[in-house]
Amino acid sequence: MPQVFCYIYYYNNCCNKTEVFIIKILQLTMDEAVEISKVISNEHRMNILKILSTGPHNVNELSEKLGLPFSTTAVNVKKLEDVNLIITELVPGRGTQKVNSKNYDRIIIDLFTEDVEKDKNVITIDMPIGEYVDCQAExxxxxxxxxxxxxxxxxxxxxxxxxxxxxxxLYFRVGYVEYRYPNRIPYGNIASEIQFSAEICSEAPYHKLDWPSDITVWVNDIEIGIWTSPGDFGGERGFNTPDWWLTYFTQYGLLKHWKINSNGSFIDGVKISEVTVNDLNINEKPFISLRIGVKRDAVNAGGLNLFGPNFGNYRQGIIMNVHY
Structure with missing residues:
Protein backbone atom coordinates (compact mmCIF):
# COMPACT_ATOMS: atom_id res chain seq x y z
CA MET A 1 0.00 0.00 0.00
CA PRO A 2 1.51 3.36 -0.99
CA GLN A 3 2.18 5.81 1.81
CA VAL A 4 1.46 9.50 1.53
CA PHE A 5 3.46 12.14 3.37
CA CYS A 6 2.30 15.77 3.46
CA TYR A 7 5.09 18.21 4.30
CA ILE A 8 3.57 21.29 5.92
CA TYR A 9 5.52 24.53 5.59
CA TYR A 10 5.24 27.67 7.72
CA TYR A 11 6.32 31.03 6.33
CA ASN A 12 7.59 33.72 8.70
CA ASN A 13 8.05 37.16 7.11
CA CYS A 14 10.29 39.35 9.25
CA CYS A 15 12.92 42.02 8.64
CA ASN A 16 12.56 41.79 4.85
CA LYS A 17 13.46 38.12 4.96
CA THR A 18 11.22 35.10 4.56
CA GLU A 19 12.11 32.13 6.73
CA VAL A 20 10.67 28.74 5.83
CA PHE A 21 10.32 25.96 8.34
CA ILE A 22 8.96 22.45 8.02
CA ILE A 23 6.83 22.39 11.14
CA LYS A 24 5.23 18.99 10.81
CA ILE A 25 4.98 16.00 8.53
CA LEU A 26 1.62 14.27 8.27
CA GLN A 27 1.54 10.61 7.39
CA LEU A 28 -1.82 9.99 5.75
CA THR A 29 -3.62 6.93 4.55
CA MET A 30 -4.35 6.74 0.86
CA ASP A 31 -8.06 7.33 1.60
CA GLU A 32 -7.26 10.55 3.47
CA ALA A 33 -5.06 11.78 0.63
CA VAL A 34 -7.81 11.03 -1.88
CA GLU A 35 -10.31 13.05 0.18
CA ILE A 36 -7.98 16.07 0.28
CA SER A 37 -7.44 15.79 -3.47
CA LYS A 38 -11.19 15.66 -4.06
CA VAL A 39 -11.80 18.75 -1.95
CA ILE A 40 -9.23 20.94 -3.71
CA SER A 41 -10.27 19.79 -7.19
CA ASN A 42 -12.91 22.52 -7.18
CA GLU A 43 -12.47 26.06 -8.46
CA HIS A 44 -14.54 27.72 -5.73
CA ARG A 45 -12.57 26.03 -2.95
CA MET A 46 -9.25 26.88 -4.54
CA ASN A 47 -10.40 30.50 -4.77
CA ILE A 48 -11.35 30.42 -1.10
CA LEU A 49 -7.83 29.23 -0.20
CA LYS A 50 -6.37 31.95 -2.41
CA ILE A 51 -8.41 34.64 -0.64
CA LEU A 52 -7.55 33.25 2.79
CA SER A 53 -3.84 33.43 1.89
CA THR A 54 -4.21 37.22 2.19
CA GLY A 55 -5.73 36.97 5.68
CA PRO A 56 -8.72 35.66 7.68
CA HIS A 57 -12.25 36.20 6.28
CA ASN A 58 -15.73 35.33 7.43
CA VAL A 59 -18.22 33.60 5.13
CA ASN A 60 -19.98 36.87 4.23
CA GLU A 61 -16.70 38.40 3.08
CA LEU A 62 -15.80 35.28 1.11
CA SER A 63 -19.25 35.20 -0.48
CA GLU A 64 -18.93 38.82 -1.58
CA LYS A 65 -15.45 38.39 -3.05
CA LEU A 66 -16.37 35.19 -4.83
CA GLY A 67 -19.69 36.51 -6.14
CA LEU A 68 -21.43 33.39 -4.82
CA PRO A 69 -24.53 32.93 -2.66
CA PHE A 70 -23.85 32.70 1.07
CA SER A 71 -25.18 29.14 1.20
CA THR A 72 -22.88 27.94 -1.59
CA THR A 73 -19.88 29.59 0.04
CA ALA A 74 -20.73 28.08 3.43
CA VAL A 75 -20.92 24.56 1.94
CA ASN A 76 -17.49 24.93 0.32
CA VAL A 77 -15.99 26.33 3.52
CA LYS A 78 -17.36 23.33 5.43
CA LYS A 79 -15.72 20.90 2.98
CA LEU A 80 -12.36 22.62 3.46
CA GLU A 81 -12.84 22.46 7.23
CA ASP A 82 -13.63 18.75 7.11
CA VAL A 83 -10.18 17.93 5.71
CA ASN A 84 -8.45 20.45 8.00
CA LEU A 85 -7.26 22.74 5.18
CA ILE A 86 -8.82 25.73 6.94
CA ILE A 87 -9.74 26.47 10.52
CA THR A 88 -12.71 28.46 11.86
CA GLU A 89 -12.50 30.50 15.06
CA LEU A 90 -14.99 32.55 17.03
CA VAL A 91 -13.75 36.12 17.38
CA PRO A 92 -15.37 39.17 18.99
CA GLY A 93 -16.74 41.80 16.64
CA ARG A 94 -20.28 42.91 16.21
CA GLY A 95 -21.26 40.16 18.54
CA THR A 96 -19.32 36.95 18.02
CA GLN A 97 -18.55 35.92 14.46
CA LYS A 98 -16.88 32.95 12.79
CA VAL A 99 -13.67 33.78 10.96
CA ASN A 100 -11.92 31.36 8.62
CA SER A 101 -8.14 31.09 8.23
CA LYS A 102 -5.92 29.01 5.96
CA ASN A 103 -4.30 26.24 7.99
CA TYR A 104 -1.32 25.52 5.73
CA ASP A 105 0.80 27.50 3.32
CA ARG A 106 1.78 24.56 1.14
CA ILE A 107 1.22 20.83 0.97
CA ILE A 108 3.58 18.61 -1.01
CA ILE A 109 2.44 15.03 -1.47
CA ASP A 110 4.99 12.30 -2.21
CA LEU A 111 3.58 8.99 -3.42
CA PHE A 112 5.83 5.95 -3.25
CA THR A 113 5.84 2.29 -2.39
CA GLU A 114 8.33 0.86 0.05
CA ASP A 115 9.17 -2.69 0.99
CA VAL A 116 8.19 -3.50 4.54
CA GLU A 117 11.78 -4.48 5.29
CA LYS A 118 14.14 -1.79 4.07
CA ASP A 119 17.58 -2.65 2.75
CA LYS A 120 19.83 -2.22 5.76
CA ASN A 121 23.05 -2.38 3.76
CA VAL A 122 22.83 1.11 2.37
CA ILE A 123 24.75 4.28 3.24
CA THR A 124 23.15 7.68 2.57
CA ILE A 125 24.97 11.00 2.67
CA ASP A 126 23.49 14.39 1.68
CA MET A 127 26.38 16.61 0.57
CA PRO A 128 25.94 20.42 0.74
CA ILE A 129 26.63 21.91 -2.70
CA GLY A 130 29.22 24.29 -1.25
CA GLU A 131 31.37 21.48 0.20
CA TYR A 132 33.30 20.79 -3.00
CA VAL A 133 37.02 20.03 -2.71
CA ASP A 134 38.04 21.16 -6.20
CA CYS A 135 36.50 23.36 -8.84
CA GLN A 136 36.98 25.19 -12.09
CA ALA A 137 34.50 27.85 -13.16
CA GLU A 138 34.28 30.30 -16.03
CA LEU A 170 26.12 27.68 -7.71
CA TYR A 171 26.46 28.17 -11.43
CA PHE A 172 29.02 28.39 -14.23
CA ARG A 173 29.11 28.31 -18.00
CA VAL A 174 32.10 25.94 -18.32
CA GLY A 175 33.93 24.00 -15.61
CA TYR A 176 33.22 21.54 -12.81
CA VAL A 177 32.83 21.01 -9.08
CA GLU A 178 34.16 17.91 -7.33
CA TYR A 179 32.93 16.42 -4.06
CA ARG A 180 34.45 13.73 -1.87
CA TYR A 181 32.13 11.60 0.23
CA PRO A 182 33.52 9.55 3.11
CA ASN A 183 33.75 5.87 2.21
CA ARG A 184 31.76 4.21 4.99
CA ILE A 185 31.50 0.74 3.47
CA PRO A 186 32.38 -1.71 6.26
CA TYR A 187 35.64 -3.56 5.75
CA GLY A 188 35.11 -6.92 4.10
CA ASN A 189 32.12 -5.69 2.06
CA ILE A 190 31.93 -4.48 -1.54
CA ALA A 191 29.65 -1.96 -3.23
CA SER A 192 26.89 -3.44 -5.38
CA GLU A 193 25.37 -0.13 -6.49
CA ILE A 194 26.00 3.58 -6.08
CA GLN A 195 23.43 6.31 -6.69
CA PHE A 196 23.54 10.09 -6.80
CA SER A 197 20.71 12.60 -7.04
CA ALA A 198 20.84 16.37 -7.50
CA GLU A 199 18.66 19.24 -8.65
CA ILE A 200 20.34 20.64 -11.74
CA CYS A 201 19.77 22.59 -14.96
CA SER A 202 21.58 24.61 -17.64
CA GLU A 203 22.99 28.12 -17.12
CA ALA A 204 21.77 30.88 -19.44
CA PRO A 205 21.71 34.67 -19.04
CA TYR A 206 18.80 35.28 -16.65
CA HIS A 207 16.92 32.11 -17.71
CA LYS A 208 15.96 30.39 -20.94
CA LEU A 209 13.77 27.31 -21.21
CA ASP A 210 15.34 26.24 -24.51
CA TRP A 211 19.04 26.24 -23.63
CA PRO A 212 20.57 22.74 -23.90
CA SER A 213 23.71 21.86 -21.96
CA ASP A 214 25.74 18.63 -21.99
CA ILE A 215 26.42 17.89 -18.31
CA THR A 216 29.02 15.22 -17.57
CA VAL A 217 29.38 13.16 -14.39
CA TRP A 218 32.56 11.42 -13.23
CA VAL A 219 32.80 9.02 -10.28
CA ASN A 220 36.28 8.30 -8.91
CA ASP A 221 37.71 10.10 -11.96
CA ILE A 222 35.88 7.80 -14.37
CA GLU A 223 33.37 9.38 -16.74
CA ILE A 224 30.06 7.57 -16.43
CA GLY A 225 28.09 9.54 -19.01
CA ILE A 226 26.55 12.75 -20.27
CA TRP A 227 23.05 14.12 -19.76
CA THR A 228 21.74 16.99 -21.87
CA SER A 229 19.79 19.45 -19.77
CA PRO A 230 16.99 21.00 -21.86
CA GLY A 231 17.13 24.49 -20.38
CA ASP A 232 17.56 27.00 -17.57
CA PHE A 233 14.26 27.29 -15.71
CA GLY A 234 12.92 30.59 -14.41
CA GLY A 235 10.01 32.99 -14.65
CA GLU A 236 8.12 31.09 -11.95
CA ARG A 237 9.47 30.97 -8.41
CA GLY A 238 10.84 27.69 -7.15
CA PHE A 239 9.16 26.20 -4.09
CA ASN A 240 12.21 26.91 -1.91
CA THR A 241 13.75 29.87 -3.73
CA PRO A 242 13.96 32.91 -1.42
CA ASP A 243 11.80 35.94 -2.15
CA TRP A 244 14.71 38.35 -2.69
CA TRP A 245 15.94 36.35 -5.71
CA LEU A 246 14.32 37.87 -8.82
CA THR A 247 11.95 35.61 -10.75
CA TYR A 248 13.58 36.24 -14.12
CA PHE A 249 16.77 34.63 -12.77
CA THR A 250 17.20 30.85 -12.56
CA GLN A 251 14.56 29.50 -10.18
CA TYR A 252 14.68 25.70 -10.13
CA GLY A 253 16.08 22.63 -11.85
CA LEU A 254 15.21 19.02 -12.53
CA LEU A 255 15.88 16.30 -9.96
CA LYS A 256 18.14 13.81 -11.74
CA HIS A 257 19.14 10.34 -10.54
CA TRP A 258 22.37 8.62 -11.55
CA LYS A 259 22.90 4.92 -10.82
CA ILE A 260 25.91 2.68 -11.38
CA ASN A 261 25.67 -1.08 -10.79
CA SER A 262 26.89 -4.32 -12.35
CA ASN A 263 24.80 -3.69 -15.47
CA GLY A 264 26.25 -0.27 -16.31
CA SER A 265 25.52 3.41 -15.66
CA PHE A 266 22.05 4.93 -15.82
CA ILE A 267 20.29 8.27 -15.48
CA ASP A 268 16.64 8.12 -14.48
CA GLY A 269 16.66 4.45 -15.45
CA VAL A 270 18.06 5.03 -18.96
CA LYS A 271 21.44 3.46 -19.67
CA ILE A 272 24.12 6.01 -20.58
CA SER A 273 27.32 3.94 -20.54
CA GLU A 274 28.85 0.52 -19.94
CA VAL A 275 30.79 1.69 -16.87
CA THR A 276 29.96 -0.65 -13.98
CA VAL A 277 30.32 -0.29 -10.23
CA ASN A 278 33.33 -2.64 -10.35
CA ASP A 279 35.12 -0.21 -12.68
CA LEU A 280 35.02 2.51 -10.00
CA ASN A 281 37.43 0.77 -7.57
CA ILE A 282 35.41 2.07 -4.64
CA ASN A 283 37.14 -0.07 -1.99
CA GLU A 284 40.59 1.25 -2.89
CA LYS A 285 40.07 4.82 -1.60
CA PRO A 286 38.98 6.35 1.73
CA PHE A 287 36.53 8.55 -0.18
CA ILE A 288 34.14 8.40 -3.13
CA SER A 289 34.52 11.33 -5.50
CA LEU A 290 31.81 12.87 -7.64
CA ARG A 291 32.57 15.46 -10.29
CA ILE A 292 29.83 17.31 -12.17
CA GLY A 293 30.71 19.66 -14.98
CA VAL A 294 30.43 21.00 -18.50
CA LYS A 295 33.35 20.38 -20.85
CA ARG A 296 34.78 23.25 -22.86
CA ASP A 297 34.42 21.21 -26.07
CA ALA A 298 30.89 19.98 -25.30
CA VAL A 299 28.51 20.08 -28.25
CA ASN A 300 26.12 22.04 -26.02
CA ALA A 301 28.30 24.05 -23.63
CA GLY A 302 25.26 25.57 -21.96
CA GLY A 303 26.51 25.73 -18.39
CA LEU A 304 25.23 24.31 -15.14
CA ASN A 305 23.20 25.33 -12.07
CA LEU A 306 23.29 23.24 -8.88
CA PHE A 307 20.69 23.77 -6.16
CA GLY A 308 20.84 23.31 -2.40
CA PRO A 309 17.88 22.62 -0.06
CA ASN A 310 16.94 26.32 0.25
CA PHE A 311 16.80 27.04 -3.48
CA GLY A 312 14.77 25.42 -6.25
CA ASN A 313 12.08 22.78 -5.83
CA TYR A 314 13.76 20.01 -3.81
CA ARG A 315 15.00 20.13 -0.22
CA GLN A 316 18.29 18.36 -0.68
CA GLY A 317 21.92 18.81 -1.62
CA ILE A 318 23.67 16.09 -3.63
CA ILE A 319 22.58 12.78 -2.14
CA MET A 320 24.71 9.65 -2.45
CA ASN A 321 23.36 6.16 -1.69
CA VAL A 322 25.79 3.26 -1.61
CA HIS A 323 24.40 -0.30 -1.50
CA TYR A 324 26.81 -2.99 -0.33
Missing part, protein backbone atom coordinates in the same frame (compact mmCIF):
# COMPACT_ATOMS: atom_id res chain seq x y z
CA UNK A 139 31.78 33.16 -16.37
CA UNK A 140 28.96 33.46 -16.22
CA UNK A 141 29.55 32.00 -12.77
CA UNK A 142 28.75 32.62 -9.14
CA UNK A 143 27.65 31.43 -5.73
CA UNK A 144 24.49 32.42 -3.86
CA UNK A 145 23.56 31.79 -0.24
CA UNK A 146 20.03 31.81 1.14
CA UNK A 147 20.27 35.56 1.76
CA UNK A 148 22.91 37.08 -0.54
CA UNK A 149 25.61 36.60 -3.14
CA UNK A 150 28.90 35.01 -2.03
CA UNK A 151 31.88 36.96 -3.32
CA UNK A 152 31.58 38.72 -6.67
CA UNK A 153 29.41 37.59 -9.55
CA UNK A 154 31.24 36.29 -12.64
CA UNK A 155 34.54 36.17 -10.74
CA UNK A 156 35.95 32.60 -10.51
CA UNK A 157 37.87 33.63 -7.37
CA UNK A 158 34.56 33.66 -5.50
CA UNK A 159 34.50 29.85 -5.69
CA UNK A 160 37.36 29.80 -3.17
CA UNK A 161 35.71 32.05 -0.58
CA UNK A 162 35.30 30.41 2.88
CA UNK A 163 31.63 31.36 2.68
CA UNK A 164 31.16 28.93 -0.21
CA UNK A 165 30.01 26.35 2.35
CA UNK A 166 26.81 28.38 2.76
CA UNK A 167 26.02 28.17 -0.97
CA UNK A 168 22.46 27.24 -1.90
CA UNK A 169 22.97 27.88 -5.61
Missing amino acids: PSCGLVSESDYIGIQDDPRSFYEPGRREAQL
Whole structure:
Protein backbone atom coordinates (compact mmCIF):
# COMPACT_ATOMS: atom_id res chain seq x y z
CA MET A 1 0.00 0.00 0.00
CA PRO A 2 1.51 3.36 -0.99
CA GLN A 3 2.18 5.81 1.81
CA VAL A 4 1.46 9.50 1.53
CA PHE A 5 3.46 12.14 3.37
CA CYS A 6 2.30 15.77 3.46
CA TYR A 7 5.09 18.21 4.30
CA ILE A 8 3.57 21.29 5.92
CA TYR A 9 5.52 24.53 5.59
CA TYR A 10 5.24 27.67 7.72
CA TYR A 11 6.32 31.03 6.33
CA ASN A 12 7.59 33.72 8.70
CA ASN A 13 8.05 37.16 7.11
CA CYS A 14 10.29 39.35 9.25
CA CYS A 15 12.92 42.02 8.64
CA ASN A 16 12.56 41.79 4.85
CA LYS A 17 13.46 38.12 4.96
CA THR A 18 11.22 35.10 4.56
CA GLU A 19 12.11 32.13 6.73
CA VAL A 20 10.67 28.74 5.83
CA PHE A 21 10.32 25.96 8.34
CA ILE A 22 8.96 22.45 8.02
CA ILE A 23 6.83 22.39 11.14
CA LYS A 24 5.23 18.99 10.81
CA ILE A 25 4.98 16.00 8.53
CA LEU A 26 1.62 14.27 8.27
CA GLN A 27 1.54 10.61 7.39
CA LEU A 28 -1.82 9.99 5.75
CA THR A 29 -3.62 6.93 4.55
CA MET A 30 -4.35 6.74 0.86
CA ASP A 31 -8.06 7.33 1.60
CA GLU A 32 -7.26 10.55 3.47
CA ALA A 33 -5.06 11.78 0.63
CA VAL A 34 -7.81 11.03 -1.88
CA GLU A 35 -10.31 13.05 0.18
CA ILE A 36 -7.98 16.07 0.28
CA SER A 37 -7.44 15.79 -3.47
CA LYS A 38 -11.19 15.66 -4.06
CA VAL A 39 -11.80 18.75 -1.95
CA ILE A 40 -9.23 20.94 -3.71
CA SER A 41 -10.27 19.79 -7.19
CA ASN A 42 -12.91 22.52 -7.18
CA GLU A 43 -12.47 26.06 -8.46
CA HIS A 44 -14.54 27.72 -5.73
CA ARG A 45 -12.57 26.03 -2.95
CA MET A 46 -9.25 26.88 -4.54
CA ASN A 47 -10.40 30.50 -4.77
CA ILE A 48 -11.35 30.42 -1.10
CA LEU A 49 -7.83 29.23 -0.20
CA LYS A 50 -6.37 31.95 -2.41
CA ILE A 51 -8.41 34.64 -0.64
CA LEU A 52 -7.55 33.25 2.79
CA SER A 53 -3.84 33.43 1.89
CA THR A 54 -4.21 37.22 2.19
CA GLY A 55 -5.73 36.97 5.68
CA PRO A 56 -8.72 35.66 7.68
CA HIS A 57 -12.25 36.20 6.28
CA ASN A 58 -15.73 35.33 7.43
CA VAL A 59 -18.22 33.60 5.13
CA ASN A 60 -19.98 36.87 4.23
CA GLU A 61 -16.70 38.40 3.08
CA LEU A 62 -15.80 35.28 1.11
CA SER A 63 -19.25 35.20 -0.48
CA GLU A 64 -18.93 38.82 -1.58
CA LYS A 65 -15.45 38.39 -3.05
CA LEU A 66 -16.37 35.19 -4.83
CA GLY A 67 -19.69 36.51 -6.14
CA LEU A 68 -21.43 33.39 -4.82
CA PRO A 69 -24.53 32.93 -2.66
CA PHE A 70 -23.85 32.70 1.07
CA SER A 71 -25.18 29.14 1.20
CA THR A 72 -22.88 27.94 -1.59
CA THR A 73 -19.88 29.59 0.04
CA ALA A 74 -20.73 28.08 3.43
CA VAL A 75 -20.92 24.56 1.94
CA ASN A 76 -17.49 24.93 0.32
CA VAL A 77 -15.99 26.33 3.52
CA LYS A 78 -17.36 23.33 5.43
CA LYS A 79 -15.72 20.90 2.98
CA LEU A 80 -12.36 22.62 3.46
CA GLU A 81 -12.84 22.46 7.23
CA ASP A 82 -13.63 18.75 7.11
CA VAL A 83 -10.18 17.93 5.71
CA ASN A 84 -8.45 20.45 8.00
CA LEU A 85 -7.26 22.74 5.18
CA ILE A 86 -8.82 25.73 6.94
CA ILE A 87 -9.74 26.47 10.52
CA THR A 88 -12.71 28.46 11.86
CA GLU A 89 -12.50 30.50 15.06
CA LEU A 90 -14.99 32.55 17.03
CA VAL A 91 -13.75 36.12 17.38
CA PRO A 92 -15.37 39.17 18.99
CA GLY A 93 -16.74 41.80 16.64
CA ARG A 94 -20.28 42.91 16.21
CA GLY A 95 -21.26 40.16 18.54
CA THR A 96 -19.32 36.95 18.02
CA GLN A 97 -18.55 35.92 14.46
CA LYS A 98 -16.88 32.95 12.79
CA VAL A 99 -13.67 33.78 10.96
CA ASN A 100 -11.92 31.36 8.62
CA SER A 101 -8.14 31.09 8.23
CA LYS A 102 -5.92 29.01 5.96
CA ASN A 103 -4.30 26.24 7.99
CA TYR A 104 -1.32 25.52 5.73
CA ASP A 105 0.80 27.50 3.32
CA ARG A 106 1.78 24.56 1.14
CA ILE A 107 1.22 20.83 0.97
CA ILE A 108 3.58 18.61 -1.01
CA ILE A 109 2.44 15.03 -1.47
CA ASP A 110 4.99 12.30 -2.21
CA LEU A 111 3.58 8.99 -3.42
CA PHE A 112 5.83 5.95 -3.25
CA THR A 113 5.84 2.29 -2.39
CA GLU A 114 8.33 0.86 0.05
CA ASP A 115 9.17 -2.69 0.99
CA VAL A 116 8.19 -3.50 4.54
CA GLU A 117 11.78 -4.48 5.29
CA LYS A 118 14.14 -1.79 4.07
CA ASP A 119 17.58 -2.65 2.75
CA LYS A 120 19.83 -2.22 5.76
CA ASN A 121 23.05 -2.38 3.76
CA VAL A 122 22.83 1.11 2.37
CA ILE A 123 24.75 4.28 3.24
CA THR A 124 23.15 7.68 2.57
CA ILE A 125 24.97 11.00 2.67
CA ASP A 126 23.49 14.39 1.68
CA MET A 127 26.38 16.61 0.57
CA PRO A 128 25.94 20.42 0.74
CA ILE A 129 26.63 21.91 -2.70
CA GLY A 130 29.22 24.29 -1.25
CA GLU A 131 31.37 21.48 0.20
CA TYR A 132 33.30 20.79 -3.00
CA VAL A 133 37.02 20.03 -2.71
CA ASP A 134 38.04 21.16 -6.20
CA CYS A 135 36.50 23.36 -8.84
CA GLN A 136 36.98 25.19 -12.09
CA ALA A 137 34.50 27.85 -13.16
CA GLU A 138 34.28 30.30 -16.03
CA PRO A 139 31.78 33.16 -16.37
CA SER A 140 28.96 33.46 -16.22
CA CYS A 141 29.55 32.00 -12.77
CA GLY A 142 28.75 32.62 -9.14
CA LEU A 143 27.65 31.43 -5.73
CA VAL A 144 24.49 32.42 -3.86
CA SER A 145 23.56 31.79 -0.24
CA GLU A 146 20.03 31.81 1.14
CA SER A 147 20.27 35.56 1.76
CA ASP A 148 22.91 37.08 -0.54
CA TYR A 149 25.61 36.60 -3.14
CA ILE A 150 28.90 35.01 -2.03
CA GLY A 151 31.88 36.96 -3.32
CA ILE A 152 31.58 38.72 -6.67
CA GLN A 153 29.41 37.59 -9.55
CA ASP A 154 31.24 36.29 -12.64
CA ASP A 155 34.54 36.17 -10.74
CA PRO A 156 35.95 32.60 -10.51
CA ARG A 157 37.87 33.63 -7.37
CA SER A 158 34.56 33.66 -5.50
CA PHE A 159 34.50 29.85 -5.69
CA TYR A 160 37.36 29.80 -3.17
CA GLU A 161 35.71 32.05 -0.58
CA PRO A 162 35.30 30.41 2.88
CA GLY A 163 31.63 31.36 2.68
CA ARG A 164 31.16 28.93 -0.21
CA ARG A 165 30.01 26.35 2.35
CA GLU A 166 26.81 28.38 2.76
CA ALA A 167 26.02 28.17 -0.97
CA GLN A 168 22.46 27.24 -1.90
CA LEU A 169 22.97 27.88 -5.61
CA LEU A 170 26.12 27.68 -7.71
CA TYR A 171 26.46 28.17 -11.43
CA PHE A 172 29.02 28.39 -14.23
CA ARG A 173 29.11 28.31 -18.00
CA VAL A 174 32.10 25.94 -18.32
CA GLY A 175 33.93 24.00 -15.61
CA TYR A 176 33.22 21.54 -12.81
CA VAL A 177 32.83 21.01 -9.08
CA GLU A 178 34.16 17.91 -7.33
CA TYR A 179 32.93 16.42 -4.06
CA ARG A 180 34.45 13.73 -1.87
CA TYR A 181 32.13 11.60 0.23
CA PRO A 182 33.52 9.55 3.11
CA ASN A 183 33.75 5.87 2.21
CA ARG A 184 31.76 4.21 4.99
CA ILE A 185 31.50 0.74 3.47
CA PRO A 186 32.38 -1.71 6.26
CA TYR A 187 35.64 -3.56 5.75
CA GLY A 188 35.11 -6.92 4.10
CA ASN A 189 32.12 -5.69 2.06
CA ILE A 190 31.93 -4.48 -1.54
CA ALA A 191 29.65 -1.96 -3.23
CA SER A 192 26.89 -3.44 -5.38
CA GLU A 193 25.37 -0.13 -6.49
CA ILE A 194 26.00 3.58 -6.08
CA GLN A 195 23.43 6.31 -6.69
CA PHE A 196 23.54 10.09 -6.80
CA SER A 197 20.71 12.60 -7.04
CA ALA A 198 20.84 16.37 -7.50
CA GLU A 199 18.66 19.24 -8.65
CA ILE A 200 20.34 20.64 -11.74
CA CYS A 201 19.77 22.59 -14.96
CA SER A 202 21.58 24.61 -17.64
CA GLU A 203 22.99 28.12 -17.12
CA ALA A 204 21.77 30.88 -19.44
CA PRO A 205 21.71 34.67 -19.04
CA TYR A 206 18.80 35.28 -16.65
CA HIS A 207 16.92 32.11 -17.71
CA LYS A 208 15.96 30.39 -20.94
CA LEU A 209 13.77 27.31 -21.21
CA ASP A 210 15.34 26.24 -24.51
CA TRP A 211 19.04 26.24 -23.63
CA PRO A 212 20.57 22.74 -23.90
CA SER A 213 23.71 21.86 -21.96
CA ASP A 214 25.74 18.63 -21.99
CA ILE A 215 26.42 17.89 -18.31
CA THR A 216 29.02 15.22 -17.57
CA VAL A 217 29.38 13.16 -14.39
CA TRP A 218 32.56 11.42 -13.23
CA VAL A 219 32.80 9.02 -10.28
CA ASN A 220 36.28 8.30 -8.91
CA ASP A 221 37.71 10.10 -11.96
CA ILE A 222 35.88 7.80 -14.37
CA GLU A 223 33.37 9.38 -16.74
CA ILE A 224 30.06 7.57 -16.43
CA GLY A 225 28.09 9.54 -19.01
CA ILE A 226 26.55 12.75 -20.27
CA TRP A 227 23.05 14.12 -19.76
CA THR A 228 21.74 16.99 -21.87
CA SER A 229 19.79 19.45 -19.77
CA PRO A 230 16.99 21.00 -21.86
CA GLY A 231 17.13 24.49 -20.38
CA ASP A 232 17.56 27.00 -17.57
CA PHE A 233 14.26 27.29 -15.71
CA GLY A 234 12.92 30.59 -14.41
CA GLY A 235 10.01 32.99 -14.65
CA GLU A 236 8.12 31.09 -11.95
CA ARG A 237 9.47 30.97 -8.41
CA GLY A 238 10.84 27.69 -7.15
CA PHE A 239 9.16 26.20 -4.09
CA ASN A 240 12.21 26.91 -1.91
CA THR A 241 13.75 29.87 -3.73
CA PRO A 242 13.96 32.91 -1.42
CA ASP A 243 11.80 35.94 -2.15
CA TRP A 244 14.71 38.35 -2.69
CA TRP A 245 15.94 36.35 -5.71
CA LEU A 246 14.32 37.87 -8.82
CA THR A 247 11.95 35.61 -10.75
CA TYR A 248 13.58 36.24 -14.12
CA PHE A 249 16.77 34.63 -12.77
CA THR A 250 17.20 30.85 -12.56
CA GLN A 251 14.56 29.50 -10.18
CA TYR A 252 14.68 25.70 -10.13
CA GLY A 253 16.08 22.63 -11.85
CA LEU A 254 15.21 19.02 -12.53
CA LEU A 255 15.88 16.30 -9.96
CA LYS A 256 18.14 13.81 -11.74
CA HIS A 257 19.14 10.34 -10.54
CA TRP A 258 22.37 8.62 -11.55
CA LYS A 259 22.90 4.92 -10.82
CA ILE A 260 25.91 2.68 -11.38
CA ASN A 261 25.67 -1.08 -10.79
CA SER A 262 26.89 -4.32 -12.35
CA ASN A 263 24.80 -3.69 -15.47
CA GLY A 264 26.25 -0.27 -16.31
CA SER A 265 25.52 3.41 -15.66
CA PHE A 266 22.05 4.93 -15.82
CA ILE A 267 20.29 8.27 -15.48
CA ASP A 268 16.64 8.12 -14.48
CA GLY A 269 16.66 4.45 -15.45
CA VAL A 270 18.06 5.03 -18.96
CA LYS A 271 21.44 3.46 -19.67
CA ILE A 272 24.12 6.01 -20.58
CA SER A 273 27.32 3.94 -20.54
CA GLU A 274 28.85 0.52 -19.94
CA VAL A 275 30.79 1.69 -16.87
CA THR A 276 29.96 -0.65 -13.98
CA VAL A 277 30.32 -0.29 -10.23
CA ASN A 278 33.33 -2.64 -10.35
CA ASP A 279 35.12 -0.21 -12.68
CA LEU A 280 35.02 2.51 -10.00
CA ASN A 281 37.43 0.77 -7.57
CA ILE A 282 35.41 2.07 -4.64
CA ASN A 283 37.14 -0.07 -1.99
CA GLU A 284 40.59 1.25 -2.89
CA LYS A 285 40.07 4.82 -1.60
CA PRO A 286 38.98 6.35 1.73
CA PHE A 287 36.53 8.55 -0.18
CA ILE A 288 34.14 8.40 -3.13
CA SER A 289 34.52 11.33 -5.50
CA LEU A 290 31.81 12.87 -7.64
CA ARG A 291 32.57 15.46 -10.29
CA ILE A 292 29.83 17.31 -12.17
CA GLY A 293 30.71 19.66 -14.98
CA VAL A 294 30.43 21.00 -18.50
CA LYS A 295 33.35 20.38 -20.85
CA ARG A 296 34.78 23.25 -22.86
CA ASP A 297 34.42 21.21 -26.07
CA ALA A 298 30.89 19.98 -25.30
CA VAL A 299 28.51 20.08 -28.25
CA ASN A 300 26.12 22.04 -26.02
CA ALA A 301 28.30 24.05 -23.63
CA GLY A 302 25.26 25.57 -21.96
CA GLY A 303 26.51 25.73 -18.39
CA LEU A 304 25.23 24.31 -15.14
CA ASN A 305 23.20 25.33 -12.07
CA LEU A 306 23.29 23.24 -8.88
CA PHE A 307 20.69 23.77 -6.16
CA GLY A 308 20.84 23.31 -2.40
CA PRO A 309 17.88 22.62 -0.06
CA ASN A 310 16.94 26.32 0.25
CA PHE A 311 16.80 27.04 -3.48
CA GLY A 312 14.77 25.42 -6.25
CA ASN A 313 12.08 22.78 -5.83
CA TYR A 314 13.76 20.01 -3.81
CA ARG A 315 15.00 20.13 -0.22
CA GLN A 316 18.29 18.36 -0.68
CA GLY A 317 21.92 18.81 -1.62
CA ILE A 318 23.67 16.09 -3.63
CA ILE A 319 22.58 12.78 -2.14
CA MET A 320 24.71 9.65 -2.45
CA ASN A 321 23.36 6.16 -1.69
CA VAL A 322 25.79 3.26 -1.61
CA HIS A 323 24.40 -0.30 -1.50
CA TYR A 324 26.81 -2.99 -0.33
